[in-house]
Amino acid sequence: MCSLSDGDTPLQVIALGNRYRGDDGIAPLLLERLMVSHSSEVVGHDWGDSDALTLAHDLLQLEGDALILDCAELGQQAGSWRLFDEAALCGYRGHSTHGLGLADALALVRPLGFVSTVHCFGIQPADLSDREGLSEVLTEQLPAIESALFTTLNALREARGT
Amino acid sequence: MDSTRKSYNIKIDHVTRVEGHGSIRINTREGVVEEVKLEIVEANRFFEAFVKGMLPHDVPQTVSRICGICCVGHQLAATKAVEAALGIEVTGQTKLLRKALNESQFLQSHALHLYFLAVPDFVGSRSILPLASSHPELVRRALKLKKLANDYTAVIGGRTLHPMANGLKGWRKLPEPEAMAGIRERLEASIADVEQMVELLATLPIPDYQRETEYVSLKHPDEYALYEGEVFSSDTQSGVPAEGYREVSNEFTVAHCTTKWSKWHRESYMVGAMARVNNNYAQLHPEAQRVAETLGLKVPCYNPYMNNVAQMVEMVHCTHNSIALLDRLLADALVDEDISYQPRAGQGVGAIEVPRGILFHDYAFGDDGRCTEANAIIPTSQNINNVEQDMKAFVPQMLPVMEQDELALHMEMLLRAYDPCISCSVHMLDVQFV
Numbered sequence: 001m002c003s004l005s006d007g008d009t010p011l012q013v014i015a016l017g018n019r020y021r022g023d024d025g026i027a028p029l030l031l032e033r034l035m036v037s038h039s040s041e042v043v044g045h046d047w048g049d050s051d052a053l054t055l056a057h058d059l060l061q062l063e064g065d066a067l068i069l070d071c072a073e074l075g076q077q078a079g080s081w082r083l084f085d086e087a088a089l090c091g092y093r094g095h096s097t098h099g100l101g102l103a104d105a106l107a108l109v110r111p112l113g114f115v116s117t118v119h120c121f122g123i124q125p126a127d128l129s130d131r132e133g134l135s136e137v138l139t140e141q142l143p144a145i146e147s148a149l150f151t152t153l154n155a156l157r158e159a160r161g162t
Numbered sequence: 163m164d165s166t167r168k169s170y171n172i173k174i175d176h177v178t179r180v181e182g183h184g185s186i187r188i189n190t191r192e193g194v195v196e197e198v199k200l201e202i203v204e205a206n207r208f209f210e211a212f213v214k215g216m217l218p219h220d221v222p223q224t225v226s227r228i229c230g231i232c233c234v235g236h237q238l239a240a241t242k243a244v245e246a247a248l249g250i251e252v253t254g255q256t257k258l259l260r261k262a263l264n265e266s267q268f269l270q271s272h273a274l275h276l277y278f279l280a281v282p283d284f285v286g287s288r289s290i291l292p293l294a295s296s297h298p299e300l301v302r303r304a305l306k307l308k309k310l311a312n313d314y315t316a317v318i319g320g321r322t323l324h325p326m327a328n329g330l331k332g333w334r335k336l337p338e339p340e341a342m343a344g345i346r347e348r349l350e351a352s353i354a355d356v357e358q359m360v361e362l363l364a365t366l367p368i369p370d371y372q373r374e375t376e377y378v379s380l381k382h383p384d385e386y387a388l389y390e391g392e393v394f395s396s397d398t399q400s401g402v403p404a405e406g407y408r409e410v411s412n413e414f415t416v417a418h419c420t421t422k423w424s425k426w427h428r429e430s431y432m433v434g435a436m437a438r439v440n441n442n443y444a445q446l447h448p449e450a451q452r453v454a455e456t457l458g459l460k461v462p463c464y465n466p467y468m469n470n471v472a473q474m475v476e477m478v479h480c481t482h483n484s485i486a487l488l489d490r491l492l493a494d495a496l497v498d499e500d501i502s503y504q505p506r507a508g509q510g511v512g513a514i515e516v517p518r519g520i521l522f523h524d525y526a527f528g529d530d531g532r533c534t535e536a537n538a539i540i541p542t543s544q545n546i547n548n549v550e551q552d553m554k555a556f557v558p559q560m561l562p563v564m565e566q567d568e569l570a571l572h573m574e575m576l577l578r579a580y581d582p583c584i585s586c587s588v589h590m591l592d593v594q595f596v
Contacts, residue, residue: 053274053278053305053308053309054308054309054312054322056305057305057306057308057309058309060302060305104291107291107294108290108291108294108301109294110294111294111295111298112294112298112301112302113298
């Protein structure tokens with residue numbers, strides 16, 4: 001079993017998503033499974049579908065580097081995934097308080113002393129309609145997505161030098 | 163520039179840092195004001211049409227979706243109206259829970275508006291984002307207060323957005339005493355943070371423009387009225403029952419607004435924090451009165467820009483009053499109540515104060531128990547007329563002393579001071595589905 005912490009501060013894994021909006025529930029589900037297999041090595045946070053201001057507040061309470069899990073419009077096939085660093089996450093547009101999102105929450109907390117390194121593991125959804133449970137596509141892809149997540153976590157640990 | 167030469171063409175599409183879409187048009191020619199308009203361009207909503215046919219318990223949960231910021235207010239006003247229609251009385255426990263739920267929304271909404279939407283103007287910023295660098299402690303406290311208020315709503319109501327615990331006749335799932343005690347403790351701790359915010363607000367230059375208008379709010383003999391009371395007018399110094407709301411609002415349409423306008427004893431009236439403080443100052447918590455004094459808010463106040471200050475005063479009031487409400491809720495064990503009811507024909511009105519002002523909901527049900535008629539009169543729609551009258555009064559005063567950009571900013575600040583919820587305010591009663 002891999003060790004995902006840096007020895008001092010475990011990696012904070014944050015799930016964003018609404019379980020009642022189809023594939024938006026992928027992140028909470030992944031976190032649940034991660035906490036079964038790696039509960040001694042990461043600290044998990046299910047932040048549901050928090051608004052950006054709540055997100056900003058909660059980020060300020062975090063200790064340690066963070067990996068955010070979320071579904072994301074990647075423009076790719078459903079079930080695809082991508083790891084974003086903060087520059088990639090925030091660099092695509094200017095910041096605005098009209099429709100505050102994750103990038104804006106990060107822009108808000110950086111000047112407030114939030115120093116943690118943040119990455120985002122984004123998963124392309126197929127269906128975000130009001131329903132419980134993942135789409136067929138994402139259900140089929142779940143083992144592969146989970147495996148990719150574990151690989152990502154290992155890579156992040158190596159990058160942290162542990 | 164000599165004001166007789168000022169020809170301004172101000173077109174703000176759309177005003178930022180308000181909920182919803184509104185535009186400001188100001189035209190002056192050689193110092194003469196030719197046009198002042200507040201255009202509301204938000205698309206009409208159809209809630210009053212599609213709740214027809216619904217069963218009574220579905221109506222409050224549906225109409226709470228009129229707005230994500232004002233969801234508690236719509237739910238509570240609709241709940242009261244439906245209960246009135248069905249002749250349902252509620253217990254003291256339910257009333258206390260609803261008062262706490264309502265005040266949680268006041269804290270959340272006033273914190274959001276004051277610190278994330280309004281204050282940036284007063285410190286020379288166009289949004290909260292630069293304030294994180296220039297005023298980090300302000301932003302930290304604001305985030306903390308908003309989070310506390312969100313959690314307060316979640317503990318009492320079941321969740322932050324569109325809470326589910328409140329139902330007809332009582333609570334579906336009672337809040338946990340430990341959770342309420344935790345909120346109470348955090349509210350107590352927040353008093354120091356709120357005090358720091360008051361100190362900051364005291365340093366901010368509030369524009370000084372006065373226009374006396376009629377101030378309309380709920381009034382109650384025993385408390386600062388937020389949950390119940392008569393509909394009170396500052397002009398007549400008397401109240402009318404909520405059932406008389408149509409004779410209060412006298413809604414009418416104007417060509418440049420998708421929201422209806424209102425008037426009562428004058429050409430327009432104001433609702434919201436300023437109206438409540440003007441009408442009910444004596445019933446504010448003593449600490450709130452002290453803060454009003456510190457911030458220079460003396461009643462009656464006719465400066466609409468001071469609505470921001472009135473919101474701060476209400477935040478202090480609601481913090482202390484919420485502590486008292488939670489003490490009462492914690493004093494005795496909450497009891498699960500029978501919330502079964504029998505649908506029947508009837509018609510009823512619910513009036514409640516929400517952060518932006520007095521809100522009316524009105525529903526009728528037929529013999530089959532289903533909704534046949536619905537009407538919602540929103541605080542922002544009651545205010546929009548008054549905002550435009552303020553603009554018409556202030557532009558001629560500002561024109562001699564302000565350049566175009568400064569005047570435009572002051573008009574935006576005026577609209578923001580009312581804390582409008584424009585999406586809430588656009589409604590349509592009679593819909594023909596084709």
